[in-house]
Amino acid sequence: MRSNILPLALIASLGLGTAVLAASTDTSGVIKSIDAKTMTVVLEDGTTYHLPAGYDVKPFKVGEKVVVSWEMKGTLKEATALKAS
Template identity: 45%
Template sequence: MRKIIVSAAAAALLASGSVAFAAVKHTTGTIKTFDATAMSLVLDDGSSFTLPKTFKDPGLQVGEKVRVSWEMSGKNKVAEAVKIAK
């Protein structure tokens, strides 16, 4: 019985660690390039993001400061949301 409880606790600990890595991250920067056709966004610091098919352009322009909420998908940063920063 004790082994089952210890195993269950260890499994719960390992599962909670993977959830922490899936958390949404935020980056703020100035738009270097934005291509609505290719669904890509690059900031002045070199950060590159793929935009989802459901992305709605809030009027992004090169040189504008934005806040990008994103998650990793394989080796790509996928933007969840892009908001114009004021």
């Protein structure tokens, strides 16, 4: 039984690390541009966030302060939510 503790602890820690990487991140900023065709929002710091297809961007305007909830999907920052703040 004791010989199984270290491998089990290692496996558990690897699983937790993956869960942390998949967690969403919130970023605040001011909208620099919105493109409904490509479903992207660019904040004033130059960061581009890709919105899900069909996301309604009409309520948002350039210059508005927002909070973007996002996750890394490969090399893209995929937004899961966009909220005015």
